[in-house]
Amino acid sequence: MADVENKKFAKNKQSHVLSRNAVGSKECHDDKSKAGLKGVHVPAWVYVLLFVVFDVVMAMLLQKGVSQNNTRVKLSSPVTGVWDMVSKMWVSGNFIFLLNLLLLGLVYLAVLMMFNRFWIATPVMIIVTMIIALVEHFKVSVRYETILPSDLSFVSNGDAGSLMSFIPTGSGTLIAGVLIAALAVVVIFAVLNHFDVRHGKVFAARNSAGNRIIAGLRIVLVLLPLLLLTGFSYQVGQINTLTKSFANAMGYVPSMWDSVYDAQRNGPLVSFLGQAHPKVMDQPDDYNEATMNAIAKRYHAEAAAINKTRTKKINDSSVVFVLSESYSDPSRVPGLTLNQDPMPNIRDIKRHTTSGYMLSSGYGGGTANLEYMSLTGMSMANFDPSLTSPYQQLIPNEKWTPTVNQLWGSKEYSQAFHPYEPSMYLRANNYKKFGFSHFYSLQPPEMIAHRQKIDSSPYVSDESAYQSVYESMKKNPSNEFVQLATMQNHMPYHNWYKNNDFRARSTNSAQPLDGDETKSINTYAKGVNITDKATAKFLSQIDSLDKPVTVVFYGDHLPGIYKTASADQSNSLALHTTDYFIWSNKASGRQGYQSPDAEHTSPNFFMAQVAQQDDAKVTAFLAFLTKLHSKVSAIEPPVVNQIQGWSRIPEGQPIYLDPQGNPMAESDFDKETKQLINDYKLIQYDVTAGKGYLKDAGFME
Known part of the structure; x- marks a missing residue:
């Protein structure tokens, strides 16, 4: 009887184990099925590949913003199409498009490290790029002028009216199209984020020490690209810098007489950064308030002497x-x-x-x-060579x-x-x-x-x-x-x-x-x-x-x-x-x-x-200029014999x-001529880059 009971118990236990294993096996299968539906492990190389692809897409969007058919008379025929700029790489060995990709990639990398989420940072970048391209399109259409560094004052000063002036009438359809496209980007990337098991997380750690290391690395990868971009904008216009030489080797040719031409020829990002931080002048060693007051006094006396024999007002x-x-x-x-x-x-x-x-x-x-020299009395000879166009x-x-x-x-x-x-x-x-x-x-x-x-x-x-x-x-x-x-x-x-x-x-x-x-x-x-x-x-x-x-x-x-x-x-x-x-x-x-x-x-x-x-x-x-003209x-x-005259020796x-x-x-x-030349540099520095001491001295009045 006991043997029978034992056999029955063993059989029931075995059946229970088998049943439990079967359930467990079924649950495991269901989990895998759910995982297959909800999650995909995206390899790191895919993120890298997509980074490059989206960088190219955004660079082309920016170029599209300034490359449009325009019925106005052109001074010349720069690159006007997106593919024209790309094709320059194998047609003429000009790699300015790659330079734009590199600089835009630095911005992209900084934003990616800020979010640490590929599927969030990327749509943010794309939408911002779309907005910038739209503003470029509007500004070129309305003013035949691209976005310039000086336009940032509209944002910093909250000048919404000036920004709205860029929008031409009848632009509602285009704006609506961009909004729909932006919404589509958000939806697509939300879906991609959902199916990515990592949710686009670039760096992840399982302990506090790892989190600290990753946080430090992210900060470095945010600051380093921004520093490189800042350095580029400060040095690309400077003579005899590695940045300038590198940009020129990539095909950068400043064409600042026409901001649209410049952006079409060099890409809007390179064009913008090229105008951001020119060096106006080196500060003269003896520049200070006392020196400028002495100059004002000297040429006020010169004016008084000249005016004794003059009978009219200007x-x-x-x-x-x-x-x-x-x-x-x-x-x-x-x-x-x-x-x-x-x-x-x-x-x-x-x-x-x-x-x-x-x-x-x-x-x-x-x-x-x-025109600048004739209207201001200043001389291009006094400016740093990086300042090629005061206007x-x-x-x-x-x-x-x-x-x-x-x-x-x-x-x-x-x-x-x-x-x-x-x-x-x-x-x-x-x-x-x-x-x-x-x-x-x-x-x-x-x-x-x-x-x-x-x-x-x-x-x-x-x-x-x-x-x-x-x-x-x-x-x-x-x-x-x-x-x-x-x-x-x-x-x-x-x-x-x-x-x-x-x-x-x-x-x-x-x-x-x-x-x-x-x-x-x-x-x-x-x-x-x-x-x-x-x-x-x-x-x-x-x-x-x-x-x-x-x-x-x-x-x-x-x-x-x-x-x-x-x-x-x-x-x-x-x-x-x-x-x-x-x-x-x-x-x-x-x-x-x-x-x-x-x-x-x-x-x-x-x-x-x-x-x-x-x-x-x-x-x-004017008394100073009269005196200087009598000597020089x-x-x-x-100057050099180069079309457009933008290269300075x-x-x-x-x-x-x-x-x-x-x-x-x-x-x-x-001695007198040397002093006049030195005074000229001091005067021009005070007016253009200095503290404006001469304004209070009535030097121009």
């Missing part, structure tokens, strides 16, 4: 600055001759008024730098920007004209800072009155630009300052004019001009001739006004079409010398006046020369010319 007359785009005498180019004189009228005007040759810092480009890199962040038009007092007496895009060189914003009440261009809200073009030329004629200025001045009985930057003779030069009978040829039969160079010069010479006639007509109209007017006319630089002449570095000075004159109408009582020692100049001296032309009293600053006729930074002294146009060496300066 604003007793109207003054017009005419920056004539790319204007110069082609017959003065070494090794070149023309079949006829392209500028007989201006040549005659120059013979009967203050005139000569202006030393330019540009060749083929750099217009705004010459983009300096003025947007300046708190004090004294300009010559401010001598006319209220801003209602200052107006500007430019028959092209108002965003070029950030003119629209900079002119407001300068104190111009009106800026007439090809875009609203203030359209220039006359916009006629000649034959097939894409640019507004000089005659139209002059007519717009003349009609405006005729309506205004008050004296005023007028700034005009023309566009007619801007590059390129493609057989625009009908019945062009100008013919250029080389003076050296052994080195003839090639076909393209000849065509460009012929077209350019015809444009110069058209400007010559229009300028003579404009001066005749100004002469009829019953108010005193003085006109400063100057070419900003030579066109970059002289391939044969520019191949010879000995021609560098000749290719950086343009024509200028300062002319006064009959009502001024100064018509026919010719200033002494005016054969050579640079644009920073123009306003001091105007004061002399008009017999007008000067400020302490022209000053420009070291890091070593060597600036170019100084004596009254005969001969280069001067700093080592040969007398």
Whole structure:
């Protein structure tokens, strides 16, 4: 009986064990099935691969924001499509896209380490990138201008109105599309996060010691990329740095005259960082309040001495600055001759008024730098070589920007004209800072009155630009300052004019001009001739006004079409010398006046020369410039024969010319000239990068 019971117990126990094992086996199978449905172990290499893929996607999104079809006239044809930028790697060996990937990857890595969750950090990055690309698209559409470092002030100052101004009307569909896309990104990554067993966690530890190590590593991997990005932005614009050399080797070519062109050519991230931290100037060793007060006192006394013999105030007359785009005498180019004189009228005007040759810092480009010098009296020669474009890199962040038009007092007496895009060189914003009440261009809200073009030329004629200025001045009985930057003779030069009978040829039969160079010069010479006639007509109209007017006319630089002449570095000075004159109408009582020692100049001296032309009293600053010009006729930074003129020679002294146009060496300066040059650096540093001691001293008033 006992045996029977024991066998029964054993059988039941065995059955229970089997049943339990079966249940356990079933539960285990169910867990595995659930695991198979809910979780996937994502290998680390997949995260790395996806990091690279999403980095590429985001870089292309940013490029898309600035690469759009635009109906506006372009100065040139930069990379405009996303794939065009990518294809440059194997088409021309340009790896600027990889540089953008690397820099964007640093941002991505920092954000990833902050969250430590791949499926959270990535959608955050993608959505932010989408928003930035959308803002870029809007800003380019509305202002033909990309996001700039100065725009960050909108965010820091809470200026929502300025941000909203970037949004064009009728953008609701596009905004809705981006919002839907952002929502889709969130949903997709939420699903991916759900099925990832690790939930995208990059670093994980099972004890407190491990957590501390990982926390420290994450902090390092957040700070290190940010430090690298900061270092890049500070050094990419500096001459002779490894960062600059690396960026150039990758294909970086700064093109800051046009922020859209620059972003399309170099990528929006590289373009943005390249403008973020230029070095303005080295602080002079003797810069302090006492030194600047002594300078103010010295040149206030100089102004008092000059003003004893002057009878007028500077604003007793109207003054017009005419920056004539790319204007110069082609017959003065070494090794070149023309079949006829392209500028007989201006040549005659120059013979009967203050005139000569202006030393330019540009060749083929750099217009705004010459404009900056003429309007401020500052010199590019004093700036650090990394500051290549004050209009983009300096003025947007300046708190004090004294300009010559401010001598006319209220801003209602200052107006500007430019028959092209108002965003070029950030003119629209900079002119407001300068104190111009009106800026007439090809875009609203203030359209220039006359916009006629000649034959097939894409640019507004000089005659139209002059007519717009003349009609405006005729309506205004008050004296005023007028700034005009023309566009007619801007590059390129493609057989625009009908019945062009100008013919250029080389003076050296052994080195003839090639076909393209000849065509460009012929077209350019015809444009110069058209400007010559229009300028003579404009001066005749100004002469009829019953108010005193003085006109400063100057070419900003030579066109970059002289391939044969520019191949010879000995021609560098000749290719950086343009024509200028300062002319006064009959009502001024100064018509026919010719200033002494005016054969050579640079644009920073123009306003001091105007004061002399008009017999007008000067400020302490103009007294300083008058004194300096009597010792040094022209000053420009070291230049090279390179299209657009953005490369600056890091070593060597600036170019100084004596009254005969001969280069001067700093080592040969007398004591007074050396002090003037040193004072100039102190003055410019105080205004642009220093504490503004001269403002309180009334130096510019």
